[in-house]
Amino acid sequence: MAVIDHHDVVIGSTEGMHTFVVVNARIASAHSLLVKGGFTAREQQGRTVYLLPSPPPPSWPPSRSESALHWLQAETPDVVDFRALARGRSRFAPVGARFDLSGRRFTASASTALAREELERSGFRPTTPTGYELPASSSERDDLDSVLRAESRLWYRGQLRSTFSLGIATPDAIPPAPRSTPAPAPLPPGAPQPQGRSR
The missing domain is CATH 3.40.1170 (MutS, DNA mismatch repair protein, domain I)
Incomplete structure (x- = not known):
């Protein structure tokens, strides 16, 4: 899967239009930022894929996930974004x-x-x-x-x-990542702090 393998960060949409992120570079804060931004770690073809639930949980407004993506983009210029509406295209256009x-x-x-x-x-x-x-x-x-x-x-x-x-299936078809995935680290100064989930 050439596009996903050879860029530091790849952002896209699954077949069910869920946002996903693949991080190929060593970016120390990537796991923490994505998890605290509402993404869940899954495993796809031997790599960790971060998936955003759709709709996201009430405790994670869309701005939080976008903030996590902006932080990643500030860490490396080698980012490609293939989300269906990433460049402001109307979802109603043919x-x-x-x-x-x-x-x-x-x-x-x-x-x-x-x-x-x-x-x-x-x-x-x-x-x-x-x-x-x-x-x-x-x-x-x-x-x-x-x-x-x-x-x-x-x-x-x-x-x-x-x-x-990009060959990424719907979330239900992707198993959770192994527990060896790094534990979330604190967000960088100035990043929005996550709120606890309501039950």
């Missing part, structure tokens, strides 16, 4: 393209003529009347640039949003 980034070869499917045009302009090659893939010879960084360029142009030219599949 889908122009669906990208599958779960393997080494990135693929896409187009729903409109504009999407087909923009996928080809961004380096995707047609494999079926609506299916596309990027060349095997291109690097992961080039592939990622092609995906983000196509996604951006679809929105700005046609108000068409894109969806991304």
